[in-house]
Amino acid sequence: MTSVTELAYIGIEASDLDAWQHFGVDLMGMQLAERTEDSLALRMDAKAHRWIVVRGDADDLAFTGFECATEADLGAVVANLRAAGAEVAEGGADLAAARKVERVVVTADPVGNRVELFVGLADADTPFQSDVLFSNFVTGAGGAGHxxxxxxxxxxxxLDWYGILGFKVTDYVKEEVAPGVFADAVFTRCNERHHSVAWADMPFPKRIHHFMIEVGSINDVGLAYDRCMDAKQPFEMTLGMHPNDEMFSFYVRTPSGFNIEYGWGGLTIDDSTWQIKHLDKLDTWGHRAPQVVADLLKP
Known part of the structure; x- marks a missing residue:
């Protein structure tokens, strides 16, 4: 079946672009690609951008861009979505130019999240450069992250809707986090990355709980952890590891109130051998709330 190949970029509507530039560049290690009065774009690799932050009051997910390998693949995905009753509209030349892609169409998933399907995300004119990274961001075949x-x-x-895009279930995690209270999540993939889109039935005020960005060295996780701590950037969870994607990571709050998972060592999937798993723990160890750690460290 024809499918998208990667989660290629994410769009955020944010009320404080200056805070986002500081967060993305100085703390996360991305590179500023463009900055206008009402938007900024951030790079993670050779591509023109991976993050697009536009000025607005929502402070939440604005759109997600999924790439198709060819025009024919994009056309097939669009046809399958329309056959299933989804509304899909051409993005037009202006939107394609803004996103730096050859062609883009716009639709919405069943939750109402804006989804942009496209071909041909451009490379930047200059090599990627970070002033703080020890290694590099892990993108490539796995896309920008999850x-x-x-x-x-x-x-x-x-799951049915994203199945039309070609997503497959990787695994499920359901953990009782308090008596009778469960965190219930499903993880789906469209390439070798363990998951590109995960969904959870849990209380959270934003559309997005977190976006994961992966680095090529465990040192970069520690260095980013220290940068965020020194900057007093609020943490969501301390260092830890997940049992399903085996990511070593921490979670830090963005200027818009959702989180970045900053990780290393994520599992890649071989479709020919992978079997769906059902797990009962979100974390192998760590990933504790900062206040819990602070209370434990009190003399």
Missing amino acids: EFLMERVDRQEI
């Missing part, structure tokens, strides 16, 4: 979104509608409806 997003962890809030369900808010029937899960099967979401």
